[in-house]
Amino acid sequence: NAGVTQTPKFQVLKTGQSMTLQCAQDMNHEYMSWYRQDPGMGLRLIHYSVGAGITDQGEVPNGYNVSRSTTEDFPLRLLSAAPSQTSVYFCATTRPAGGYGYTFGSGTRLTVV
Amino acid sequence: AQTVTQSQPEMSVQEAETVTLSCTYDTSESDYYLFWYKQPPSRQMILVIRQEAYKQQNATENRFSVNFQKAAKSFSLKISDSQLGDAAMYFCAYRVDGGATNKLIFGTGTLLAVQP
Numbered sequence: 001n002a003g004v005t006q007t008p009k010f011q012v013l014k015t016g017q018s019m020t021l022q023c024a025q026d027m028n029h030e031y032m033s034w035y036r037q038d039p040g041m042g043l044r045l046i047h048y049s050v051g052a053g054i055t056d057q058g059e060v061p062n063g064y065n066v067s068r069s070t071t072e073d074f075p076l077r078l079l080s081a082a083p084s085q086t087s088v089y090f091c092a093t094t095r096p097a098g099g100y101g102y103t104f105g106s107g108t109r110l111t112v113v
Numbered sequence: 114a115q116t117v118t119q120s121q122p123e124m125s126v127q128e129a130e131t132v133t134l135s136c137t138y139d140t141s142e143s144d145y146y147l148f149w150y151k152q153p154p155s156r157q158m159i160l161v162i163r164q165e166a167y168k169q170q171n172a173t174e175n176r177f178s179v180n181f182q183k184a185a186k187s188f189s190l191k192i193s194d195s196q197l198g199d200a201a202m203y204f205c206a207y208r209v210d211g212g213a214t215n216k217l218i219f220g221t222g223t224l225l226a227v228q229p
Contacts, residue, residue: 031215040122042204042219050215058216090158094215099146099165099208102217104158 002026006091006105013081013112021076021108023091029103031094032074036060036087037107043090049074050096081112115140117207119220126195127228133180134190134223136205143167145209147181147188148217152202161203164188192225200227 007022025032033048035058045058049068063085065077078085088109092102116139126132138147149161164172164181171179176196180189192199205220 033217035219040221042117042119042221044219045216048216088156092158092217094217096215099163101148101150101160101163102158107156107158109156 003103004091004093004105006089006108008108009106011108011110013078013110015081015083015112017081019078019081021078021089021091021110023074023076023105024072025074025091025093025103026072027093027103028071029093029095030071031096032068033058033092033102034064034066034074034076035090035092037090038087046076046089078110081110083112086110086112115142115207115209115218117205117218117220119205119223121223122221123224123226125226125228126192126199128195128197130195131191131193132195132225134192134203134205134225136188136190136220138186138188138205138207140186140207140209142209145207147179148206148208149177149179149188149190150204150206150219151199152204152222153198153200158204162190195227197227197229200225 004025030051034046035043047066049055091105094102118137145166147164151159162174176193202222207218
């Protein structure tokens with residue numbers, strides 16, 4: 001039972017390049033989300049999805065794109081990487097009600113040079 | 114808008130001693146949940162403890178306990194008998210019950226050092 005799997009764990013990009021961070025969960029949760037973690041700022045919500053075919057913006061969505069074609073997968077796309085997107089990215093999932101905690105992936109450390 | 118504030122960027126504790134990490138939040142909701150997450154150097158986010166706002170009893174998980182003051186919107190974490198493995202970044206987080214978004218809102222974190 002893997003929970004939430006994120007790939008890759010590390011990535012270096014050049015400014016202007018695009019890439020996709022992968023996130024897959026085997027918990028059959030409808031809700032999935034992407035956060036970025038920056039020093040002194042905690043974790044901030046980028047995009048989230050309440051089910052297949054439904055996505056919405058979080059607090060810091062600019063420069064990122066998401067789609068949700070299946071319950072299991074929720075990829076995050078960087079359209080044209082910028083140094084300001086250097087961060088640690090987390091994918092997370094939870095049940096929609098009942099106040100359950102989130103289950104997080106192991107994170108992706110992205111550096112844009 | 115809901116916000117979570119952790120006013121202690123760094124804390125230090127001696128091994129076997131007790132330390133308390135502070136967290137305050139702002140919300141107009143009556144039903145919500147509060148969490149403490151631990152992030153060790155491995156980067157993994159680990160759920161430490163969860164508190165339901167409608168419960169007056171403070172949550173406890175082994176050496177970890179909370180002091181939940183709903184009227185004051187305060188949610189502090191107490192770590193008893195601190196161990197070297199407790200050294201980590203600790204995040205306080207808030208979640209509204211149900212609703213369409215289920216957003217988890219985080220504080221900025223407290224870095225805890227444990228001195229041998």
